[in-house]
Amino acid sequence: MTRVEIPSQRRKSGVPQWPKATFGADLGASLVVFLVAVPLCVGVAVASGVPAELGIVTGIVGGLLVGLLPGSTMQVSGPAAGLTVLVASAVEQHGLAALGVVVLGAGVLQIVLGISRLGTWFRAISPSVVQGMLAGIGLVLILGQIYPVGGLAQPESTWAKFAGIPDLIVAVVTTPAGLSGLALAALALLITAFWKKVPGKASLVPGQLVAVVVTSALAVLLVLPVQKVEVGSLLAALNPPDATAWGMLFSPAVLGSIVTFALIASAESLFSAAAVDRMHDGPKTQYNKELVAQGVGNTVCGVFGALPMTAVIVRSSANVQAGAKTKLSRVLHGFWLLLFVVLLPGVLSFIPTAVLAALLIQAGWKLLELRQVAALVRENRSEAFVLVLTATMIVATDLLIGTLTGLAVAIVKTAIEVSWLSVKSEHGDEQVRVELGGNATFLRLPRLLDHLETLPTGKHVHLDLTMVRHLDRACHQAVEHWAAQRRRSDGTVEVALPARVG
Numbered sequence: 001m002t003r004v005e006i007p008s009q010r011r012k013s014g015v016p017q018w019p020k021a022t023f024g025a026d027l028g029a030s031l032v033v034f035l036v037a038v039p040l041c042v043g044v045a046v047a048s049g050v051p052a053e054l055g056i057v058t059g060i061v062g063g064l065l066v067g068l069l070p071g072s073t074m075q076v077s078g079p080a081a082g083l084t085v086l087v088a089s090a091v092e093q094h095g096l097a098a099l100g101v102v103v104l105g106a107g108v109l110q111i112v113l114g115i116s117r118l119g120t121w122f123r124a125i126s127p128s129v130v131q132g133m134l135a136g137i138g139l140v141l142i143l144g145q146i147y148p149v150g151g152l153a154q155p156e157s158t159w160a161k162f163a164g165i166p167d168l169i170v171a172v173v174t175t176p177a178g179l180s181g182l183a184l185a186a187l188a189l190l191i192t193a194f195w196k197k198v199p200g201k202a203s204l205v206p207g208q209l210v211a212v213v214v215t216s217a218l219a220v221l222l223v224l225p226v227q228k229v230e231v232g233s234l235l236a237a238l239n240p241p242d243a244t245a246w247g248m249l250f251s252p253a254v255l256g257s258i259v260t261f262a263l264i265a266s267a268e269s270l271f272s273a274a275a276v277d278r279m280h281d282g283p284k285t286q287y288n289k290e291l292v293a294q295g296v297g298n299t300v301c302g303v304f305g306a307l308p309m310t311a312v313i314v315r316s317s318a319n320v321q322a323g324a325k326t327k328l329s330r331v332l333h334g335f336w337l338l339l340f341v342v343l344l345p346g347v348l349s350f351i352p353t354a355v356l357a358a359l360l361i362q363a364g365w366k367l368l369e370l371r372q373v374a375a376l377v378r379e380n381r382s383e384a385f386v387l388v389l390t391a392t393m394i395v396a397t398d399l400l401i402g403t404l405t406g407l408a409v410a411i412v413k414t415a416i417e418v419s420w421l422s423v424k425s426e427h428g429d430e431q432v433r434v435e436l437g438g439n440a441t442f443l444r445l446p447r448l449l450d451h452l453e454t455l456p457t458g459k460h461v462h463l464d465l466t467m468v469r470h471l472d473r474a475c476h477q478a479v480e481h482w483a484a485q486r487r488r489s490d491g492t493v494e495v496a497l498p499a500r501v502g
Contacts, residue, residue, distance in 0.1 A: 022325035029324035030332030033076055035209040036318045037333060038340065040363075042229055042348055043356035044079040045307060047145060048087035050096060052229050052348060053237035055079045056341050057306040063334015066297040066309070067327055071290030073283050074276050075269075076315035076330045077297055079307040081363040082137045082268055083261075084144075087307060089398060090257045092156060097305075098248050100241040104302020105249065106261035110295030113262070119270060119287035126410040128376070128383040130271055131369065132390025133264075133403050138367030139395050141360055148357035149185045151177030151227060158395060180224040181354030184215045188358040191215075206318065208359055216350045229356065231348040234341050239305025261298075261308055264403070269294050269311040276313070279320045314363070382417075386410050419443040421468075423451045431460040437467040442474035452482050461486065463495045471498055 037059050045055030055078075062077030090102050113119065143161045147154035150172040155161045172178035188211035195207030219226055248254045273285035290311070297309050319329055340347075377384040390406030419441040426433040432455055440448065455461060463479065465471060476497075483493040 019326075023328070025323045025325050026329040027332065029319055029322035029329040030336065032206060032322040033315050033319045033324075033329065033333040034336035034340075036206045036315055037076075037078055037337060039208050039212045039351070039356060039359055040081070040312075040314065041079055041337070042351065043360050044081055044084055046148075046229060046353060046356055047081070047084045047141070047360050048079075048307060049091050050087065050099065050307065051237045051239075052231050053234050053341070054239065054304075054306045056234065056337060057238070057304055058301050058309050060334050060337045060341075061297050061300050061304070061306070062309045063330055063332070063337060065300060065334075066293050067331035067334055069289075069293035069296060070286065071293040072273055072276070072285040072311065073327055074280055074316060074320050074324060074330075075273055075285070075290070075311040076319050076333060077269070077294065077309045077311050078315060080265075080268060080310040080312050081141060081360055082134065082367065083265065083308055083310065084360070085137055085140045085398075086257075086261060086264060088144075090261075094248060094254055094257065095245075096239060097242060097245045098254060099307075100239055100302045100305035101245045101249055102254060102257045102261055102302070103298050103306070103308045104241070105254075105258035106265060106308060107295045107298030107300070107302055109258060109262040110266055110298060111292050112295075113266065114288045114291030114293075114295060117288050119266075119289075119291035126383075126386065126407070126414075128386040129390055129403065129406040129410050130267065131372065131376075132387040132406050133267075133394065134367045135369065135373070135387065136391035136394025136402055138364040139391060141364035141367070143395075145357040145360045145364065148227075148353045149181050149361075151175065151181050151354070176225045177227070180219075180226045181352065184219060184224070184226065184352050185354045185358035185361075187218075188212070188215050188355045189362060192359070192362060211359070212351055212355055215352060215355045219352050220350055224352075226352040226354055229348050229351045229353060231345055234345070240303060241305060265294065265298065265308055265310045266291055272311040272313045272316060276311075276316045276320065279317060282325070382413055386413060415443060421448065423448060425451070425455070427456070428459075431462060432456065433462045433464065435464045435467065439470040440465070440468050440475040441470065441472045445475055445478055448475065449478060449482065452479075457490050459491060461491060461493045463493060465498055466496050468498045 041055035041059040042052045043055075045052045048055075059078040066077045087099070091099055094102065140158065143158065144154045147161070147164070147168060150168045152164075152168060152171055155164050172182050191211040191214060192207040195205075195210055218224070219228070269290065270285075270287055273287065273290055277284045294310065301307065301309055315333075319333075322329075324330070373384065373387060376387060386406055386409050389409055390402055392402075393405045394402030396402075418439060420438045421440055421444040422437040424435045424437075426435075434452070434455070436448075452463075461483075463483070465479070479495060483495050486493045
């Protein structure tokens, strides 16, 4: 009689196995990630122009649902600062009611991309475009969040934000709300900057949380005239799509938003995966499965009408650094978020919006990565140009146009670089030897023909293409046509072709 091993059956059934030996490490890491996630979930929601509870909902789904799904082990999902620009734009264009449709559609598209095994293709996007995209998002984020610091509502358009800076400065230095908000924001940034240097176990507590607690307490004790986060019931804040919202599904504008959300969220999640995988020695991310997991999470968030989610590098790195060993840490972080909003929802109403804005300004500053930009300018100016152009176009227009512009320029730049062609001529008394090297493609055809047509008449021409790495059909036909014309006129031509002709 065959002996049945129940643990083996459980593994095959797909039930997660979390060893007791790692439970303590995962529990501690989950608390750290939870403390990091609370202010960021609320801050991203407020910056996106939606109720704060919707950011918490996305964080809960990212932990309890996506945390259980296969793909990545250490990544933590939730609302991301990089998507605030997209969400704010979508809500402004289509209304809050349509947010769920956009997020749900993006989630379904992500699932399709993952099932189609297209997840790994996101790794092929030019790093300079990605860095430019993040820098552009960071600039827009900073530009928008300086207004809540001064107690003002941020203008809708980018140009209005630039134009409103003088009025913002006046409000900050002359009004009680502006002065108080600036003081709290500055204090929050100082705390987060210096908290990592605190000796002992106290440094394990996230600096963002310490900043929020200290500044919120000061705002209450000193009765400062600053605006605070408005928090209501979690269930009441849910925003499932209604019939009117579903009716907008096939409009070109909404479909464009769905595609944009899916592509940007997928790229951010998978680039985060590549970064997080370098931080630990555990199982590496399975990109297509991770893309499906993100899609499932966004589909559920869309049903609830919540914010879109991505894998967030801030929470993910905190998870690794806190000593997480398995997926249990990110699942528990979602449980702590749910428990917090159920038992202590009123605590969030003590947080000044100026403090959350300061934390998002800090997040935007990190997205700029100025040191890497400076290094890129020194090492590769063409790549730096793509980065700066992408970021500038995002600030000047919007995220989709800016990113597509960067991609187009990167493709053209790569095509030009790949098609590099050298042409050398050695002139003798009776013959001319022309040697080609590199890649002979249609992009370099005008230069090649110009050189061949300037060769002196009456001499034998030896055209050596054996060192050419790639000869496309256009160049091949052009060379043969030129040689035939040369032979019909007054000279002889010998053409040595490479072993393989493209």
